[in-house]
Amino acid sequence: NKLIAGALTDEDKQMVAKARKCFREQYGKAIKVVTLADADARLTCQIIKKAIQREGMTVFCVDTFKLSFDNNSKDNFWLSLVADTRTLAEIALRYNVIGLMTIQLAINSQNRAWLDADCLSNSKAVKEVLSNLVLFRKVVPEVEFDPSSPYYIKPFRSKQREDGTWYEEPYTPDPSKTWRIFFINKARRGPDSNDTQTAYLSRFDPEHASFYETAKCHPSHKIFNSEGR
Numbered sequence: 228n229k230l231i232a233g234a235l236t237d238e239d240k241q242m243v244a245k246a247r248k249c250f251r252e253q254y255g256k257a258i259k260v261v262t263l264a265d266a267d268a269r270l271t272c273q274i275i276k277k278a279i280q281r282e283g284m285t286v287f288c289v290d291t292f293k294l295s296f297d298n299n300s301k302d303n304f305w306l307s308l309v310a311d312t313r314t315l316a317e318i319a320l321r322y323n324v325i326g327l328m329t330i331q332l333a334i335n336s337q338n339r340a341w342l343d344a345d346c347l348s349n350s351k352a353v354k355e356v357l358s359n360l361v362l363f364r365k366v367v368p369e370v371e372f373d374p375s376s377p378y379y380i381k382p383f384r385s386k387q388r389e390d391g392t393w394y395e396e397p398y399t400p401d402p403s404k405t406w407r408i409f410f411i412n413k414a415r416r417g418p419d420s421n422d423t424q425t426a427y428l429s430r431f432d433p434e435h436a437s438f439y440e441t442a443k444c445h446p447s448h449k450i451f452n453s454e455g456r
Contacts, residue, residue: 228434259284268311272318279322288327289315312353332362338451340371340378342410343421360413366406366428367451378451380408380444382428398428398442405431407438408446 229235235243259282261274271289278284312328319326333348342362344351354360370376383395400406409427410420420426426446429438 268307268314272314275315275318276322279318279324284324286325286327287319289329291329291331308350309352309356312356316356316358328357332364340446340451341448342408342412344412354413357413358415359411361409362412363407363409366408368400368402368406370451371446372400372402378447378449380426380428380446382442382444384442395443400428400430400440400442405433407431408444410446 229239230243259278263270275284275287275289278287315326315328318324330347330350330353332342332346335348336342336346339346342364344354344360344362346362347353366372366380367378370378371380372382373379382398382400384398385393386396387393407429409429411427412419412421424445425443428442428444430440431438
């Protein structure tokens with residue numbers, strides 16, 4: 228925020244200079260950011276292949292698949308989205324790199340307490356292509372942190388006893404902070420949230436794009452009413 232506003236003290240300017248020097252020396256050559264005016268899957272794949280083959284990139288992230296919720300959208304748009312996802316997955320497998328892709332949830336899922344692949348609307352077919360699918364949403368502290376609420380998520384942390392068994396230790400999140408709930412909807416190498424009925428709770432610092440204090444929770448499968456949002 229200070230950088231955008233230009234409100235920097237002399238000490239701030241010194242720290243910015245140190246951060247810039249550190250980034251250029253240690254990370255600059257390992258990170259590449261490309262901005263496209265429009266979603267162009269073919270061009271995106273060409274850029275990714277070039278970065279892998281010529282620059283040795285080992286991870287790529289495509290952010291984001293832009294979805295249109297226009298009722299007049301044609302089916303071939305969704306088929307194209309699935310095809311684009313499959314192409315990116317093939318690149319990751321062929322070159323043995325990590326591929327990350329983000330997609331926006333359908334607007335009609337904003338009142339759902341429990342998220343699953345149906346929240347991707349017609350594009351839920353992309354789930355079949357992915358190795359893992361993680362969905363997340365904002366927390367509604369006034370109802371989800373209230374033990375008397377039907378939407379109470381029962382926050383906890385897993386603790387291990389001396390005999391090796393695990394138990395749930397109640398966890399009290401700070402309702403004045405910003406929180407996110409993560410649902411593991413698909414995991415090829417382990418149980419998902421639908422298997423365990425468990426999601427992950429993390430405090431989010433939007434100014435620094437950082438997550439802290441990871442805990443677990445049991446979100447309800449209810450639909451938020453107008454008073455709960």
